[in-house]
Amino acid sequence: MKFFRKNKERKTQGTLTDHISVYLNCRQRKVADWLNGKTAGVSRKSLIYGLVFFCLLFGSYLIYVLISAFNSNI
Incomplete structure (x- = not known):
């Protein structure tokens, strides 16, 4: 008898938040690189x-x- 079953709906929510966090990290890295280029001199x-x-x-x-x-x- 299984008391703890995995919920399949949580998997889709987790991947959506993962995609959002990866997108935001990518945009943040691009802005940081741009600002570093501006202040290089x-x-x-x-x-x-x-x-x-x-x-x-x-x-x-x-x-x-x-x-x-x-x-x-x-």
């Missing part, structure tokens, strides 16, 4: 300065949004 120092500028810019904007949320008059 940029020096490491410039990339670090750009990252610091980006973090400061959006960090200060988020702090501004938080402060304005607490100071709003209802």
